[in-house]
Amino acid sequence: MAAARDIIQPLENRAVSYSLSVSPTTTFHSPSAGHGFAAGGLPNRAVAKALKPFNTEDIKILLLENVNQTGRDVLKRQGYQVEFLKTSLSEDELIEKIRDVHVIGIRSKTKLTEKVLREAKNLLVIGCFCIGTNQVDLAYAAKNGIAVFNSPFANSRSVAELVIAEIITLARQLGDRSLEMHRGTWNKVSSKCWEIRGKTLGIVGYGHIGSQLSVLADAMGMSVIYYDVLSLMAIGTAKQVPTLEALLQEADFVTLHVPETPETKNMISAKQLEQMKTGSYLINASRGTVVDIPALIQAMRAGKVAGAALDVYPNEPAANGDYFTSDLNIWGEELRSLSNIILTPHIGGSTEEAQRAIGVEVSDALVRYINQGTTIGSVNVPEVTLRSLTPDEPNHARVIYIHRNVPGVLRKVNEILAEHNVDKQISDSKGDIAYLMADVSDVRPDDIKDIHDSLNSLNSRILTRVLY
Numbered sequence: 001m002a003a004a005r006d007i008i009q010p011l012e013n014r015a016v017s018y019s020l021s022v023s024p025t026t027t028f029h030s031p032s033a034g035h036g037f038a039a040g041g042l043p044n045r046a047v048a049k050a051l052k053p054f055n056t057e058d059i060k061i062l063l064l065e066n067v068n069q070t071g072r073d074v075l076k077r078q079g080y081q082v083e084f085l086k087t088s089l090s091e092d093e094l095i096e097k098i099r100d101v102h103v104i105g106i107r108s109k110t111k112l113t114e115k116v117l118r119e120a121k122n123l124l125v126i127g128c129f130c131i132g133t134n135q136v137d138l139a140y141a142a143k144n145g146i147a148v149f150n151s152p153f154a155n156s157r158s159v160a161e162l163v164i165a166e167i168i169t170l171a172r173q174l175g176d177r178s179l180e181m182h183r184g185t186w187n188k189v190s191s192k193c194w195e196i197r198g199k200t201l202g203i204v205g206y207g208h209i210g211s212q213l214s215v216l217a218d219a220m221g222m223s224v225i226y227y228d229v230l231s232l233m234a235i236g237t238a239k240q241v242p243t244l245e246a247l248l249q250e251a252d253f254v255t256l257h258v259p260e261t262p263e264t265k266n267m268i269s270a271k272q273l274e275q276m277k278t279g280s281y282l283i284n285a286s287r288g289t290v291v292d293i294p295a296l297i298q299a300m301r302a303g304k305v306a307g308a309a310l311d312v313y314p315n316e317p318a319a320n321g322d323y324f325t326s327d328l329n330i331w332g333e334e335l336r337s338l339s340n341i342i343l344t345p346h347i348g349g350s351t352e353e354a355q356r357a358i359g360v361e362v363s364d365a366l367v368r369y370i371n372q373g374t375t376i377g378s379v380n381v382p383e384v385t386l387r388s389l390t391p392d393e394p395n396h397a398r399v400i401y402i403h404r405n406v407p408g409v410l411r412k413v414n415e416i417l418a419e420h421n422v423d424k425q426i427s428d429s430k431g432d433i434a435y436l437m438a439d440v441s442d443v444r445p446d447d448i449k450d451i452h453d454s455l456n457s458l459n460s461r462i463l464t465r466v467l468y
């Protein structure tokens with residue numbers, strides 16, 4: 001038996017509890033469904049049919065992209081059904097699989113677009129086991145009551161260390177020397193090989209990664225300048241510059257640490273490459289869309305850019321294997337033909353330390369959300385929490401009502417809850433979405449069903465969950 005998304009669900013560790021549960025096939029796509037779904041587009045759902053025993057084993061989780069063992073262990077310990085795949089999935093495969101699951105865990109490759117999420121009829125929550133959340137349609141997810149969590153900084157240090165390694169590797173042409181030696185050629189040169197001491201590092205995007213990198217570069221004797229859309233506190237001797245152009249004109253090394261947004265698409269294109277110092281270097285470990293690759297190839301051929309390191313690409317494959325001959329990488333041959341270019345397969349955050357920490361952090365957030373409804377750390381729904389309910393509070397229930405942020409909702413919700421003793425209540429909104437959590441005591445099983453059904457019948461409703 002699979003629990004539907006729209007559930008009454010027992011709290012963690014309550015062995016004998018009951019929940020409303022119907023199979024996904026009968027729950028969704030029902031044109032005769034009595035309960036209208038709020039704006040945002042998921043189809044109406046059928047009324048839950050009967051009280052049935054419910055276990056945490058009813059929660060189905062799909063983990064893609066080789067999520068670390070630490071994360072799998074946290075989820076399995078809860079008794080959830082966890083399906084684990086090493087790779088990402090094609091859109092068709094994803095649509096097929098996502099229909100049935102309550103939780104999906106992904107990394108940077110899996111695209112959870114509106115088209116995919118529209119099929120995710122049972123989905124409660126998405127875990128991005130990485131920093132970036134650009135691969136998820138966050139607004140569509142929020143409108144449909146699907147919370148999204150990520151790990152905001154557990155791999156930042158790993159990326160910063162990789163960039164330090166790349167700065168020295170480019171300055172000393174280590175990649176080329178190593179390749180030559182692999183081919184049997186001894187080529188001892190010092191021409192255009194430099195120390196990094198005293199050189200200027202230009203950091204674009206001074207967030208978690210950019211500022212961590214700033215500390216390391218400063219310690220190695222580099223002068224650090226940075227450009228960010230926000231005015232941010234400089235660390236050590238770093239200096240913020242007012243424009244991207246100012247940074248490009250001054251930096252010997254330019255490194256990109258901005259998120260993928262419409263504003264950062266092709267942020268470094270022909271014009272910006274022209275503004276860079278002749279003989280400078282470019283590093284991109286942010287997102288592939290931030291650099292216009294054909295323009296970079298041209299700038300390197302012209303000798304304007306003396307070296308580059310790319311960790312990310314506009315199209316990345318779902319699984320390990322041949323990449324440069326695939327259709328995904330149309331510039332593969334040209335990139336490979338350039339000197340002093342480091343090409344890595346999106347490994348900035350791929351260290352044991354980072355992956356282990358991310359596994360625990362994101363899985364813990366998922367467990368808190370599934371079992372307690374807590375949204376602290378969510379990137380797309382309001383952050384709301386109350387202290388955890390415990391199994392020794394048998395007549396308590398936690399009501400979670402995700403709704404459209406329109407006038408008059410709280411009055412209607414409180415009319416429904418007024419029949420009961422509301423111990424605590426908290427509500428917050430973010431744009432069009434609001435999240436209400438209320439702990440109610442002295443409730444009997446029938447009350448739980450009544451509360452659930454009454455809230456479910458409100459026009460503002462996106463998702464109702466009653467945890468008990």
Ligand SMILES: NC(=O)C1=CN([C@@H]2O[C@H](COP(=O)(O)OP(=O)(O)OC[C@H]3O[C@@H](n4cnc5c(N)ncnc54)[C@H](O)[C@@H]3O)[C@@H](O)[C@H]2O)C=CC1
Pocket residue numbers: 131132133152153155156159204205206207208209210227228229230257258259260261263264285286287311312346347348349350
């Ligand atoms: N290669 C890899 O494996 C990894 C790549 N990343 C990428 O690195 C990006 C940055 O990560 P964090 O430092 O953790 O993010 P962050 O959110 O802490 O910092 C990003 C900074 O960029 C700034 N920013 C945003 N738009 C900008 C614009 N148009 N111009 C200038 N500055 C702008 C923000 O104000 C912020 O200070 C992530 O979004 C992700 O895409 C993250 C982890 C691993």
Ligand SMILES: O=C(O)C(=O)COP(=O)(O)O
Pocket residue numbers: 107108109129130131132133155346347348349350
């Ligand atoms: O954390 C991020 O945003 C990254 O880019 C790392 O992605 P990954 O977990 O290696 O797919």
